[in-house]
Amino acid sequence: MIRCGIIGYGFLGKKLAGYLTRYKMRGLAITALANSRGYLYYPKGFDSDNLPADITGHTSFRASNPLEILERGLVDLLVTLTPTNVYNGEPGLTYIREALKSGVDVVTADKGPLVVAFRELTSLADSMGVFLCYEATVGGGIPVFSLARHSLRGDRILSIKGILNGTTNYILSRMHFEGLPLDLALQEAQMMGLAERDPSLDLEGIDSACKIVILANALLGADRRLEDVKVKGITQVTSDAILAAKELGMTIKLVGSIEGGRLSVAPRLVRLNHPLCVHGSLNAIQFKMEILGDLTLIGRGAGESTVSALLSDIEWILAQKEASRGGR
């Protein structure tokens, strides 16, 4: 039985736990649910009918450092879904580092740790012989890393471009289609739950830059950090500029790119009939391949669809463990 712990029991954590209760017969049980204030341990593994709505108020909640689930050896696989600080990677960085050091496999949706310490963490995972999977960090449910690793073998990625932030894309789309000014489009996004109360990481392009760093490190063998990305956000984009673009059959999108070793995020003119030109809160990622040419993936970049990426990582780990236990 693989004992799975989840640190971060908010929207994503609850959705994921709901799906994972179905995995018990396949040998995976959720034995620990944690947040920054403590954890709930249930060695038999939660089922759909006893999965708690809230953990902190639960009678068995143990107020403590969640790292205790590692120190006490309560889990074999740790999923971290914590609010990410992109400058120091915490709290996810500590959770992930300690898990890998303890020989525990990790699946994460936290961008911060991978932006701050990509090579340290992947090397640590390699040296410990454990898995570190992070499909959910870029493009929500779009299987970017899995696709690049399993499905594009025999070809070579030359460059990557993407619309990687749903909040700014929603805002720019409303400016394009409704002629709204940026501040009104932002208010609308906030009312719809698509933007944070403090939307600066999104608007200033930092969130997109984080994803560009992870893509460069994971898929192009780079060793980059946030400060290596030339970043410009959308705060200076006016509806007049978008209107002018529209008259030329184009629009303005916040595009992240990795080309010839240069990492950048900036508002760019994009033709309306270009495959990358997606609207609303959609994300799009385009690989330029040596043989295949351009390959574009489009999907929802956030919300419940991210659970699909987490499950894909977990399934992959299960498959590797089954394969290494013998048989094909």
Added chain:
Amino acid sequence: MIRCGIIGYGFLGKKLAGYLTRYKMRGLAITALANSRGYLYYPKGFDSDNLPADITGHTSFRASNPLEILERGLVDLLVTLTPTNVYNGEPGLTYIREALKSGVDVVTADKGPLVVAFRELTSLADSMGVFLCYEATVGGGIPVFSLARHSLRGDRILSIKGILNGTTNYILSRMHFEGLPLDLALQEAQMMGLAERDPSLDLEGIDSACKIVILANALLGADRRLEDVKVKGITQVTSDAILAAKELGMTIKLVGSIEGGRLSVAPRLVRLNHPLCVHGSLNAIQFKMEILGDLTLIGRGAGESTVSALLSDIEWILAQKEASRGGR
């Protein structure tokens, strides 16, 4: 050493052979090049400097049934790239069937055999313990099957939609953007080498229907054939109809779909800003997933990009063989 034979030495076969000469140090050598009239056998394996421009005129060409390379046990892996008859699957069907029966792995770009005999061939491959890979049959280089199998685990495909034929999409795009009538757009496509002299399989939707059959059988566990697809081509689509659609922010595309067990190909209204709405000779495939929602892939559907799909299949077979020889 894995000895690889290629039946079909036209544009694709030559491109593929060129790339495969690089695989010699990885344990794969091209030992046989064949067409319908015979074959060239070179046990040492062709290199980039002795790869023939033409095989039939070669001094060592053996005029014979190409199946002789199987009967004589000259190859371990067969790639078939033959002009496909979608009604009887030949000549690829016989080549593939005989290869699988001989315990030879198969990689193919031939749609016909998979449309006519999908279950027979996949069962035969399973029972013989060999691989049958067909990534190149749908969407050119877009890694449809690989993605669905390796990257969407833990989620479930509910339905599939796609623009699967580059020729008709080119014609409809020219009708949309330039207001050309269908016959002129077709002539243009023929001059550019995007349409066959007899374009009826494309225009009447048969080529798209073949791809829908393969997708349904491979990804949704169906057992369907061409006659199970409700097909309508684009021959009745007028520039007036496209103009009327354009005024509503839409256009007309030839869309193949698998929804609730119904397979169809027909001209459909598609919103211009819908992810599926790609132009020119691009292909697009959209999966509706249970958790992830809609995931769209866009890429070149034909030509050299197809080589990327063939190489991806070959790489996958190499990786499986390496894994089964021990080690991770």
